[in-house]
Amino acid sequence: MKYLLVLAVLLLSCTPSEKKYAGWKIKGGTADGIQYSQLNQINRKNVNQLQVAWRYRSGDADTVNNRTQIQCNPIVVGNILYGTTPTLKAFALEANTGKLVWKFEPGEANTGLGVNRGVTYWEEGDDKRILYTFGEYLYALNALDGKKIESFGTAGRVSLKEGLGDRAANLMVLSNTPGVIYKDLIIMGSRVHEGPIAAPGYIRAFNVKTGQLVWTFHTIPQPGEYGYDTWPAEAWKKIGGANSWAGMSVDYDRGLVFASTGSASFDFYGGNRHGQNLFANCVLALHAETGTRLWHYQTIHHDMWDRDLPAAPILVTVTHEGKRKDAVAQVTKTGYVFLLDRENGEPLFLVEEIPVPASDLEGEQAWATQPIPTKPPPFARQVFTEDMINKLIPEAEEFAKGKIRGLRTGKQFIPPSKEGTVIFPGFDGGAEWGGPSFDPESETLYVNANEMPWILQMVDVRMKEDAWIGISLYRTHCATCHGTDRGGDGHVFPSLRNLTGKYSKESLKKFMLSGKGVMPAFSHLSDKERDAISRYVLDLEERTEEEKKGIFERDPEILFSNTGYNRFLTPEGYPAVEPPWGTLNAIDLSKGEIKWQVPLGEFKELKERGVTPTGTENYGGAVATRGGVVFVAASRDEKIRAFDTDDGKILWEHPLPAGGYATPAVYEIEGKQFLVIACGGGKMGTPSGDSYIAFALP
Secondary structure (H helix, E strand, O other), X not given: OHHHHHHHHHHHOOOOOOOOOOOEOEOXXXXXXXXXXXXXXXXOOOHHHOEEEEEEEOOOOOOOOOOOOOOOOOEEEOOEEEEEOOOOOEEEEEOOOOOEEEEEOOOOOOOOOOOOOOOEEEEEOOEEEEEEEEOOEEEEEEOOOOXXXXXXXXXXXXXXXXXXXHHHOOOOEEOOOOOEEEOOEEEEOOEEOOOOOOOEOOEEEEEOOOOOEEEEEOOOOOOOOOOHHHOOOOHHHXXXXXXXXXXXXXXXXXXXXXXXXXXXXXXXXXXXXXXXXXXXXXXXXXXXXXXXXXXEEEOOOOOOOOOOOOOOOEEEEEEEOOEEEEEEEEEOOOOOEEEXXXXXXXXXXXXXXXXXXXXXXXXXXXXXXXXXXXXXXXXXXOOOOHHHEOOOOHHHHHHHHHHHOOOEOOOOOOOOEOOOEEXXXXXOEOOOOOOOEEEOOOOEEEEEEEOOOEEEEEEEOOOOOOOOHHHHHHHHHOHHXXXXXXXXXXXXXXOXXXXXXXXXXXXXXXXXXXXXXXXXXXXXOOHHHHHHHHHHHOOOOOOOHHHHOOOOOOOOOOOEEEOOXXXXXXXXXXEOEOOOOEEEEEEEOOOOEEEEEEEOXXXXXXXXXXXXXXXXXXXOOEEEEOOOEEEEOOEOOOEEEEEEOOOOOEEEEEEOOOOOOOOOEEEEEOOEEEEEEEEEXXXXXXXXXXXXXXXXXX
């Protein structure tokens, strides 16, 4: 009976009268990715009456270590809502009640790094499928009952390492973001390691029915391919990254898929990848059936700052120079919007190539210029100077002044340095993976942003002949996350200083081989290398005879690593820059102007002291509606809010059981409009949760 009920509601979901922006069948709402709903039952006049309609709890959050999250933007097909849990189990709920219909458990250890941003739906006649990733595999499930479709790939799954070549076999390859559908293809990006040894981030298309690999686009070009001359000759054999991890959008009429790509590995040092490095840090337009390139636009040349494109390019139509123009809008970590002609990739507003500083790191060759749009203006501040230091607490101000004087700051695109370089806006934006929302009627883009300074400090990984090889290996492979002092970052990456009571040398080596939670498997390292790192981390004084004699091998091209992802904070834990620290922005894309900017989030203790809202770091995107409201959670204070689209005024806010670090979804069931948000917490030091909360009018 349950099977027939689900089938009935799925069939009803595909009526010809369905309006383009009335449903939420795809991550981001629609294939153009604009995160917009034309539903207006909930509007600026009544949004303050919203109440909790239902709550679903999956029961698998890590409430001890608070290491799990839910970043999923759920989809709704008919009366069924599909999403994922903190440990990456897929599920289906009744979308109007939150009642569980089915749950799929892969039955193996979670190697998926703890986050998943959604699932993909496909149908042909009575064949209705949910495709989603767990670890290195893409699964195909029956949308009606959640069972694996055994005819897909091998026993219902295909490896995301297909088409990446032999060197990817022992390297991390995942996909946190769901693929997109074009006809009978699912087009996939990937997440790969960002250290010096990483798999290539090729974009691939798989047959939805069989799982067969159909095409591959080499984001690091091979001999004879366009862009090959922007790398050293042998780079494609050893450089990784340039991966489309943030998502894609599809133009069905043109038969095009649009992807954004990240930086090449290693993120912060390119001494072994001199050149412009196409197609890293690019917006790509590919023919969806074949994977051939139509055009590309690179937003950062030879990236050394981890300036991945953080969200999918979205497809918009704007009034430009008096004419309607189909375009692609791409937000960036640097706080800019690139608005590109959808046909040829040419910028609609002038982009200037500005000269930037050279690098003084041995072996590095910074690109001489970087592209800066003249319109719209940046939605985040671009440089951090001493006069911008946080003045809320006098002692903290003096601390920050003392620290900043030893750092390189005050300009855009200062290269990484051994002294320390301020990255502002930080590694997490500007814009982040939640992505923007676009109202096609007002031609306004809404994007939330971070304004957090971070400190990037490089460290030489070459060691003296009598040094411990474990130190060099740790700095090369582990310090980016856990820091050179093994102290972690206090947020995502834990401290490794006191592990002797928790791990033996052999158990730590085994842990490194398999990975768990936020830590990938280091199966590409040899047993000797894992042994050396384990001895160093556990403070074991034992040395091998080879190490005592200074006999060990290392990659001669790996000269530098970094000390970790370090936020520039005051001793009290606040950002060292003056507020705002998080914002919501409305940008008129037709005029190229910012309409308004307001803080997003607040610190309760500062508010009680009379400090005006400062905003907080925020993760997860916004959704605009025809009702005149923008919904966004994302903030560290664990609330969801509705803002007036006209002026950014807060119309409603509601506390959540855990941080809503995800993008909401808006949908309608039998004439009733719902707003749903995943509440997984687990970021910025906040507790983990396991809930999906839906809101509706009384």
